[in-house]
Amino acid sequence: MLATILTGLIALEHIYILVLEMFLWTTPRARRSFGTTEQLAQATKSLAANQGLYNGFLAAGLVWGIVHPVAATGRSIEIFFLACVLIAGLYGGATAKRSIWLVQALPALIALLVVLFS
Template sequence: MNLISSILVGIVALEHVYILILEMFLWTTPRAMRTFGTSKELAEATKSLAANQGLYNGFLAAGLVWGLCYPDAVIGWQIQLFFVICVVVAAVYGALTSNKSILLKQGLPAILALTSLLVF
């Protein structure tokens, strides 16, 4: 595994930890409402749904970190590959069904990490 791949996968993991925090703990704050384009009323009404989404983003981050830390490099690479592909699929789905900017914000770092994992 090369350093560039590890850094890119780490960035994707950190991004998903940040999303977890926004969705699980900060959903009704001005920062999260601005980030996700919600009103106070909508944020309050969807708080439990957002927390659930945040938990899933945390699972993605945990899987990526697991892959980075796995003692066997080949298995670690496979774990990273699986979770990065999951992020790419989620970003494409989010862009098609919700907000096109998700493809850039979530998809681009994951696509770069995926490319790096496959090339290096």
């Protein structure tokens, strides 16, 4: 049960990121979250929307794992997508903002460990 809850929370986080990147990129809230200026946000709007779409794919994969009718297969799907989130978070923290390690990578690592050991 804890594994499902944590995986679901990671999926929700990525749905939130999708919304920020695809639909709210140029708003003050998104600009604060991602540390961009109004000019940079306008110039990178289509790139951010593409990033948001990929975050949506991560969320969809996590939800797919949660709802898969075959528990063992669902667990494998969750492991794969949590590992993807972890790798993306590690890369983002190393190349963009270190806070991504805490916001994305650490929660994904915790959820992955719980799924692996449950």
